[in-house]
Structure formats: structure tokens, C-alpha cells
Amino acid sequence: MSQKLTREPEAAPGKPEPTPSPARPDPKRPGETVFRGFALGAGIAILAILAAVATFLLIQGSPALLADPAALTAKGYGPFLEWVLPYVFGTVWAAVLALAMAVPVAIGIALFISHYAPRRLAQPLGYVIDLLAAVPSVVFGLWGSLMLAPAVRPLFTWLNANLGFIPLFSGQVSGTGRTIFTAAIVLATMVLPIITSLCREVFLQTPKLHEEAALALGATRWEMVKMSVFPFARPGIIAAVMLGLGRALGETMAVTMVLSGGRNITFQILTSENPNSIAAQIAQNFPEAFGLKTNQLIAAGLVLFLITLVVNMIARWIVARRAAYSGAN
Amino acid sequence: MSKRIETTDLNVYYGSFRAVEDVTITIEPRTVTAFIGPSGCGKSTFLRTLNRMHEVIPGAHVEGEVLLDGENLYGVGVDPVRVRRQVGMVFQRPNPFPTMSIKENVLAGIRLNNKRMPRAEQDDLVERSLRGANLWEEVKNRLELPGSGLSGGQQQRLCIARAIAMEPQVLLMDEPCSALDPISTLAIEDLISELKEQYTIVIVTHNMQQAARVSDVTAFFNIAGTGSPGRLIEVGPTDKIFSAPDEKATEDYISGRFG
Numbered sequence: 001m002s003q004k005l006t007r008e009p010e011a012a013p014g015k016p017e018p019t020p021s022p023a024r025p026d027p028k029r030p031g032e033t034v035f036r037g038f039a040l041g042a043g044i045a046i047l048a049i050l051a052a053v054a055t056f057l058l059i060q061g062s063p064a065l066l067a068d069p070a071a072l073t074a075k076g077y078g079p080f081l082e083w084v085l086p087y088v089f090g091t092v093w094a095a096v097l098a099l100a101m102a103v104p105v106a107i108g109i110a111l112f113i114s115h116y117a118p119r120r121l122a123q124p125l126g127y128v129i130d131l132l133a134a135v136p137s138v139v140f141g142l143w144g145s146l147m148l149a150p151a152v153r154p155l156f157t158w159l160n161a162n163l164g165f166i167p168l169f170s171g172q173v174s175g176t177g178r179t180i181f182t183a184a185i186v187l188a189t190m191v192l193p194i195i196t197s198l199c200r201e202v203f204l205q206t207p208k209l210h211e212e213a214a215l216a217l218g219a220t221r222w223e224m225v226k227m228s229v230f231p232f233a234r235p236g237i238i239a240a241v242m243l244g245l246g247r248a249l250g251e252t253m254a255v256t257m258v259l260s261g262g263r264n265i266t267f268q269i270l271t272s273e274n275p276n277s278i279a280a281q282i283a284q285n286f287p288e289a290f291g292l293k294t295n296q297l298i299a300a301g302l303v304l305f306l307i308t309l310v311v312n313m314i315a316r317w318i319v320a321r322r323a324a325y326s327g328a329n
Numbered sequence: 330m331s332k333r334i335e336t337t338d339l340n341v342y343y344g345s346f347r348a349v350e351d352v353t354i355t356i357e358p359r360t361v362t363a364f365i366g367p368s369g370c371g372k373s374t375f376l377r378t379l380n381r382m383h384e385v386i387p388g389a390h391v392e393g394e395v396l397l398d399g400e401n402l403y404g405v406g407v408d409p410v411r412v413r414r415q416v417g418m419v420f421q422r423p424n425p426f427p428t429m430s431i432k433e434n435v436l437a438g439i440r441l442n443n444k445r446m447p448r449a450e451q452d453d454l455v456e457r458s459l460r461g462a463n464l465w466e467e468v469k470n471r472l473e474l475p476g477s478g479l480s481g482g483q484q485q486r487l488c489i490a491r492a493i494a495m496e497p498q499v500l501l502m503d504e505p506c507s508a509l510d511p512i513s514t515l516a517i518e519d520l521i522s523e524l525k526e527q528y529t530i531v532i533v534t535h536n537m538q539q540a541a542r543v544s545d546v547t548a549f550f551n552i553a554g555t556g557s558p559g560r561l562i563e564v565g566p567t568d569k570i571f572s573a574p575d576e577k578a579t580e581d582y583i584s585g586r587f588g
Contacts (some may be wrong), residue, residue: 119387176574209424213488217438217495218414229436231428 007046054305061299064292076297084300086263090275091304094180094255095248097269098187106192110199115225126200133193141257144186149177149258152185156270171271176260181269183259187251191244198243202236203229235319242315246308252279279303331358331529332398332415332498333497334379339393340558341374343386345488348374354548361530363540363567364543366550371559372533375550376501378414379531381409397498414442417492422508423477425491432472434487435459438495439529454494463520464489482513489520493528500524502532506539518543533553537583541571549579 039232064072069079077083109129113122156177159169210228219227230237255261261276282297289297334356338446339348349371354363359364364372376390377383381402395402402412425434435455438511439446446454455472457466464486476487485505494502502521506514524530540547548564563576574580581587 093338207424209422210419210426212385212420213426214437215385216380216413216418216420217441217491218410218412219441220410223441227426227441233425234428285446 057302061302064295064299087278091277097184098248106195114203137253141254144258153177171268174272178260180274187248195240195244198240202233206232244312256280345387352561360545362546363544364533370550371392372550417497418501421504427477434476458490458494462486491558499529
């Protein structure tokens with residue numbers, strides 16, 4: 001046992017040096033000043049960028065938000081909220097579908113790499129997953145629309161025929177296969193790598209001590225994972241899912257290319273009556289938009305921004321809620 | 330519920346490296362047996378072969394037999410998971426499950442057996458195990474709070490409660506006091522003396538006074554040098570080992586001449 005453990009570097013003995021007060025860096029150490037300034041600058045920059053984007057969205061989007069609904073209706077755009085609602089639904093629905101498919105698979109792959117696979121297999125598999133993250137979204141879009149959509153049609157027909165009693169799979173099956181379900185599969189493929197990599201890292205950090213505690217009680221490997229790995233990794237899994245969700249919510253290119261969406265609010269995922277996502281809606285309409293229409297699309301962008309913000313806040317709340325029970329203490 | 334452990338010419342390997350060589354020892358039921366010896370002499374490794382925990386490390390395997398009342402723990406078709414349910418273990422550092430409450434920690438092993446246990450019986454078992462680990466009075470009012478909120482010594486006793494809730498045949502302790510202060514150490518040592526009424530206890534310790542205080546039998550392990558396997562040098566009644574050992578190496582070690 002002890003031969004296998006790597007010795008941790010011991011703290012260097014010696015006289016404790018007087019620590020300079022963090023408020024005023026020692027002038028004799030220019031490195032301190034430079035790094036301090038750099039870190040501070042970076043911290044401010046991220047806030048400034050966020051503020052700049054939010055300001056842009058607010059200023060450019062406000063005409064559509066503040067315009068008289070009658071004027072918007074007269075131009076054929078409809079009141080803003082009424083107009084944006086189907087796209088909000090489409091955005092969230094596509095992301096939820098994508099996560100429902102991606103999360104179990106991602107956790108499964110991550111667990112396989114971290115706790116089941118022999119090391120020779122685990123590493124290459126990890127690289128392959130990371131490679132998936134390097135594929136540009138336009139390529140995913142091409143793949144989804146040209147290959148996946150025709151390929152899944154038989155599956156759709158089968159689901160509709162055999163599981164059509166579930167509302168999800170009911171309705172008239174789309175002839176093209178370019179439905180919200182196909183878009184969600186493409187999105188799931190795209191968010192898979194980020195969720196997998198993060199989960200893998202978190203799973204690998206499970207303290208040996210907790211794993212051994214479970215094993216010594218006579219836990220099987222899966223029971224050990226349930227008792228030690230998952231509880232420890234829970235906040236990490238939530239963070240990974242939220243990052244994936246953020247990507248799925250904002251993904252534009254692939255959805256635009258795969259989905260033939262409209263202003264539908266429906267939970268049927270196999271029909272040609274599909275909702276559209278905010279991002280795809282903006283991408284499809286922005287080139288020809290002018291005047292108030294531009295403002296309307298930018299306001300939709302603001303809504304997307306807010307959705308992502310809310311999602312992140314909920315995630316933080318979930319993580320914080322059980323802090324006392326987290327693996328960190 | 331206490332069984333005899335016998336090993337004959339047991340060799341333990343990590344891959345091709347032989348960590349422990351030819352250990353032959355009999356550990357009697359209802360006794361405390363202490364393993365002492367310098368760091369890296371294989372005593373922890375050997376302890377872990379008694380409930381197959383060394384198998385957690387890839388490539389680790391044994392040659393030879395470990396008999397628990399005559400039944401070979403390494404026999405064909407013996408599931409390590411079943412072995413560990415009979416042979417409980419307490420680790421160097423307290424390791425209660427951080428996401429579980431005190432009560433859930435005690436019941437963790439029972440839950441693994443998928444036993445549907447009525448609530449009253451569960452409460453009973455929790456109380457019995459915590460009393461058995463001398464922890465009941467300190468935690469009886471906060472059973473629903475996380476186990477990680479306890480002090481180090483209390484956490485270690487919680488781990489002992491968790492192990493004895495399984496009603497094991499044998500209890501292995503791998504330096505259970507090395508992360509604890511002297512008062513908590515004393516509490517654990519008192520507990521060990523009580524537990525030996527019911528269990529076969531094997532304890533690894535670096536603290537020779539501790540071995541002298543708690544154990545009935547002491548086994549001294551040593552290595553010839555780095556890279557060579559650990560060996561069991563001498564085993565005998567603790568009084569004898571600490572007063573008149575047969576081997577020179579044992580005497581040198583316990584009198585502090587090396588190690």
C-alpha cells in the first residue's frame with residue numbers, strides 16, 4: 001500500500017517570512033504588482049463585457065419592448081410577448097429534450113472512463129469525447145440535416161406506431177425527419193462532450209477514503225458509485241449539466257440548419273409542426289430585418305440572455321441548498 | 330459471531346512486486362491482535378488481504394490461503410463483496426459518508442443488503458451500534474445531522490458503529506487512532522477492549538504503547554530493505570513480545586533501536 005502512494009511535498013521548513021499586507025504590495029517585488037493588476041483587470045474586464053452586452057441588448061431591444069402593441073400589430077409583428085412566447089418555449093423545450101438524452105449518456109460515459117474501463121481504454125475514449133467538442137456546429141448542422149434527419153425517419157414511424165399513445169410521440173409523422181426531436185438529438189451530441197469531461201473530472205476526484213468506506217462495507221462497484229461517487233460529485237454534475245444547458249439554449253447554427261420550425265407550441269416531437277428556438281429565429285430573420293423588426297429580434301436575444309441567467313441562478317441555488325451535506329467537508 | 334483467521338504462507342503482490350512474503354499466522358477469536366513494524370513493512374497490506382480490500386489497487390493479488398473458520402476467503406467463486414460484509418474495516422482517517430446523516434451512516438451497510446427493515450428495528454440497530462461504539466450519549470439528539478459535523482474522534486467512533494452495525498465476524502482496524510488526539514485515542518482504545526468480547530479484532534498500529542495497552546497478541550513485521558518484501562518476524566502473546574521476544578530484530582524495534 002504505502003509503496004504505491006506518492007509522497008506529498010512537505011511544507012518547506014524555515015523561518016516564517018513576514019507576509020506583506022495584501023493591500024499594499026511590496027514595491028521591491030514588481031511581479032506582485034503586475035500580477036495583482038492583471039488579475040484585477042481580468043476580473044473587471046469580464047464584468048465590463050457582460051455589462052456591454054446587456055446594455056446593447058437593452059438599448060437596441062427596448063424600442064420593440066416599449067412600442068405600442070397596436071403599432072407592432074399594424075406592422076404584422078404582433079405584440080412582443082405574444083410573438084416571443086413560442087420561441088421561448090421552443091428554446092427551452094429543445095434544450096430539455098437534448099439534456100434528457102445527453103445527461104444519462106454523459107454520466108454513463110464519464111463513469112465508465114473514471115471507474116470501470118481499464119486504463120488503456122479509458123484514456124483514448126476520453127480523447128475521442130473531447131474531439132467531439134472540437135467539431136464546428138455548422139458541421140453538426142450539416143450532419144443533422146443531410147444524414148440524421150433521413151436516417152431517423154423509420155425510427156420516428158416506429159415510435160409513432162408503437163408508442164403513439166404517449167402524447168410525445170403522437171400526431172402525423174414528419175415526412176422530412178427535420179423535427180424538434182432530430183434537432184434535440186443533434187444538440188444532445190453537441191453538449192455531450194462538455195458534460196462528459198466535467199463529470200469525468202469530478203468523478204475522478206472522489207476521495208479514495210469514501211470509496212473505500214463503501215467497499216469495506218461490502219458494496220459492489222455500482223453500490224460504491226451510488227454511495228460515494230455520486231453524492232460527492234452532485235454539485236459538479238449539476239454544474240456540468242448547466243453548462244450543457246447553456247450551450248443547448250444558445251446553440252444557433254445546428255438548430256437553424258436542422259429544424260424547420262414555426263410558431264407552434266406543441267409537445268409532439270415527431271410531426272412537421274415544430275416550435276423554433278430564439279437563436280434560430282434570430283439567425284433566420286436578421287439578414288432581412290430592418291427598423292422595428294431588428295429591435296424585436298434583439299429583444300428576443302435579451303429574453304434568451306435572461307433565460308440563461310435564471311437557469312444559472314437556479315443551478316447555484318441547488319448547489320448551495322445542500323452545502324452542509326456536500327462532499328467538500 | 331467471532332471467527333478464527335488462519336493464513337498459511339500468504340504472499341501478496343502488487344503486479345509483479347512481492348510486497349509481503351510467506352505470512353503464516355493464526356488469529357484467535359475474541360482477541361485483539363496488533364500488527365506492529367516499521368513503515369512499509371507490509372502490515373497494512375497484509376491486513377487488507379484479510380477482507381480483500383487490497384484488490385482495490387489494480388494488479389494486487391495474493392498467493393496462498395486465508396481461512397475464516399476453515400473457509401478460504403480466496404476460494405473459487407468467493408465474492409469479495411461477501412467477504413467484506415463479514416470482515417469489517419476501520420480506516421486510518423475517519424471516513425463517514427459526508428452526504429449522509431449520522432443515522433444514515435450507521436445504516437449504510439444494512440441498506441446495501443437491501444434489507445427492508447422496519448423503522449423501529451432500524452432505530453434499535455442505530456442505538457445499539459452507537460452505544461456499542463460509545464457514541465450514543467453524544468449524538469442521540471442529532472441523529473439527523475451530517476456525520477461530517479462531528480469531531481475527528483467522534484467520526485472515527487461513528488465509523489466503528491457503522492462497521493459493527495453489520496455484525497461482522499472480524500473487525501480490522503488500520504491505524505485507527507493515528508489521526509486522533511490523545512483523548513479520542515483513549516476513547517477508541519477503551520472501546521477496543523469492550524469490542525473484543527464479541528469480535529475478533531486485528532489492529533495495525535505505529536504506536537507500540539498502544540499495542541501493549543490494547544492487544545493480547547502482537548505480531549511484528551519487518552523488511553530487510555527497500556524493495557524487498559515484508560515478512561512476519563515474530564508473533565506471540567503481547568507480554569512476551571514486549572518483555573522477552575525470541576528474535577533480536579523484535580527486541581531492537583520495541584526497544585527503539587531502529588524503526
